[in-house]
Amino acid sequence: MKKPIFFILYLLLSLNVNAQTPALIPQPVELKMTDAKNASLLDSNTIVFISDSGLLNAANFLNNYLQQYYGFRLKVTQHKNELKDKTIWLLADPVAYSSLKGYQLMTQGKSLTIHAATAENIFYGIQTLIQLLPVEKGSKHLQIPAVAITDYPHFAYRGMHLDVSRHFFDVAFIKKYIDYLAMHKMNYFHWHLTDDHGWRIEIKKHPELTRIGAWRNGTIIGLYPGTGNDGKRYGGYYTQDEIRDVVRYAAERYVTIIPEIEMPGHSMGVLAAHPELSTTPNVPIQVAQTWGIFNKFNNVLLPSEATFSLLNDVLTEVMDLFPSPYIHVGGDECSKIWWGQSEFCRNLIKEKGLKDMNGLQSYFMHRIEKFVNSKGKTIIGWDEILDGGITPIAIVMSWRGETGGIQATKQHHKVIMTPEKYMYFNHAQFEKEDSLTANKYVPLQDVYHYDPISAQLNSQEAQYIWGAQGNLWSEYIANPAKAEYMLFPRLDALSEILWTPKAKQNYHDFRERLKTQFKRYDLMNINYSKRYLQPY
Structure with missing residues (x-):
């Protein structure tokens, strides 16, 4: 029996x-x-x-x-x-x-x-x-x-960002990154190509931008303020042929690449090649070697005709390379103290009848936006572009919390939510991390429980929330293995809050499903923190 x-x-x-x-x-x-x-x-x-x-x-x-x-x-x-x-x-x-x-x-x-x-x-x-x-x-x-x-997806915009200025990642890893996004049903890749720490895109009309601006003469050691500088020349950039190859690769995976060219701040990379476009044209400028924004060191672009001429050249080539209808133009953390010390800027404010330095930034961004719009494209900017006012078609990426995004919806701007508290994956996943990270804490559960539609929005305002995006800034991410470690499994959580209906989201169930996902990552040789395998 x-x-x-x-x-x-x-x-x-x-x-x-x-x-x-x-x-x-x-x-x-x-x-x-x-x-x-x-x-x-x-x-x-x-x-x-x-x-x-x-x-x-x-x-x-x-x-x-x-x-x-x-x-x-x-x-x-x-x-x-x-x-x-x-x-x-x-x-x-x-x-x-x-x-x-x-x-x-x-x-x-x-x-x-x-x-x-x-x-x-x-x-x-x-x-x-x-x-x-x-x-x-x-x-x-x-x-x-x-x-x-x-x-079917919950949000139309499901994005992920990668900073390649602070640390450079080769084309092979960029393609792998795009595959990761595609496998999680993400459809936008925000490629942060320029910043204080390096200019990463070839511009044919201005080869000096990569010849000079793509290289720094050293990098801070350890967590800011650091324990010194390694003194090693560091850099790299993507040729236009490489850019076209990556754009084609992404399109085959239904991922739209949004390139970012930072302005008017975060511009030490371009100012190293063109100090005459700064507020101190006779002072040599180097590509930044330390992290952070410091008014004493981080000069900004002068809103002069020479500056706009160069930026128009740059944006023309960028828009020719990227079929995306959107171009990210930065707009964040502009150290306006430099404009305040500039006689040219003070005179321009009077000449244009501007109210203050915020008005000057608005003037700067309007000039750029008008040019981008003339090419049939729309600008995206960090929420600082709201300072002084922008045109209704500009898209706002809200990173300083949700306030900027909420304000933008009330002005009927399309909004991408990416608040640092929940969406910055360069921050630690655990209170005691396995390796060096930015000195803040964004655990997996906080990512999963984030709702891009704030409770402060009414139903009409909520319609302007296009979606959300995770950001991976690379100050302390120097190689692909570390990038994967910081990305996974927070990318899984992000994909679920952007794709799955709110009513079906359940963190406990998600953690159970991660067990199988980790086996798949083992199969694919993807690096992730094994600490998530422990009971929680």
């Missing part, structure tokens, strides 16, 4: 395992477990059918993942007569699926179907399919659970 009992127990256990809800991040809008007999088996004999060539990006992403981690690829076809028993159907039709906000995914025995109105939403369905795959490397037969998923 023992054998039948053991067999029944084994069968029940197997059914329970098969019926387990997949640990998906971000959590889909609706996920139903269906008849276990509808589970799919994916292997090298499976064929991917695409309804049109526009779905090749999604199919290629899946194939690249399968090749890298399981050692095989799938045949992709648009011809139904080539199909065999096992098929992944990728079906995009703006008419037939016009009512879908996102995508639907369903496993049906030997076939798996993802359908949507757009190729972009099919791509998001592929990211979910990848998370349905086993997390053991090298398996040639991949069991996919029987599910029916309906899914």
Whole structure:
């Protein structure tokens, strides 16, 4: 009698395992477990059918993942007569699926179907399919659970930032970073290309910007104020061909790159090459070697015609390289004390009838915005661009808390929430960190519990919240492994609050699903803090 009992127990256990809800991040809008007999088996004999060539990006992403981690690829076809028993159907039709906000995914025995109105939403369905795959490397037969998923994003803007000025990251890592965003259904990459600590983008008309501005003669050691300076020449930049390559790569993953050219502050990189554009034209300027903003050292761009001429040249080349409709122009932490000491600036304020230095910054940003708009683009700026007023179409990125974003919604500006308290991933994840970080604390649970729509907003104002963004400033992030450590798993939390409906967000459940996600990161050789594996 023992054998039948053991067999029944084994069968029940197997059914329970098969019926387990997949640990998906971000959590889909609706996920139903269906008849276990509808589970799919994916292997090298499976064929991917695409309804049109526009779905090749999604199919290629899946194939690249399968090749890298399981050692095989799938045949992709648009011809139904080539199909065999096992098929992944990728079906995009703006008419037939016009009512879908996102995508639907369903496993049906030997076939798996993802359908949507757009190729972009099919791509998001592929990211979910990848998370349905086993997390053991090298398996040639991949069991996919029987599910029916309906899914679409909570916010339209789902962004992540990377500062490459303070520390430079090569193209290979930038592409890997974009892959990380794509796999978490993020759709905007804010590329912080210039700052006090280095100018990182080739400008053909002004090669001196990279020849001089891309290099500093030393870097602070340790946490500010530091224990000295390493005295080592440091720098790097991206050629325009490299930029085009990265832009193409991101577009294939439905990630829009928003380039940032900082102004009028955070400009020591450009002023090292052009000290004549500062408020002290006869004083040599070096690319910054220490972190932070200090009025005594951080000179700013003079609002002169020569400055605007150079910036117009720069922005023209930048806008030619990046098809994004948005250009980030900084606008934060401008040390206006330098303008106050400048006779030219004092005279300009009188000439233009400006009220004060905030008015001068507004004049500066209006000049830049008018030029950008003339090229068919829209500016994004940190919330300081509100000082003195901006045009209604400018987009505000609120980092000094939520106040700027709230103020901007009342003025009917589109807003991206990125408050330092919740969205700065360069800050420590733990009160006692494993390595050197910025001296603040942004734990995983705070990221997860952040709501970009403030309780202070009424329903009309809330409509102007476009989404949110995490920021990764690189003062203490000098290599890809450290960048990954600071990014994961806070990127998981960010992706869920931006994609998953508020009513379905649950931190305890999220932490449970992270256990599977960490196994996937192990499979992908992604660095993350192992402390999250401990009970909490």
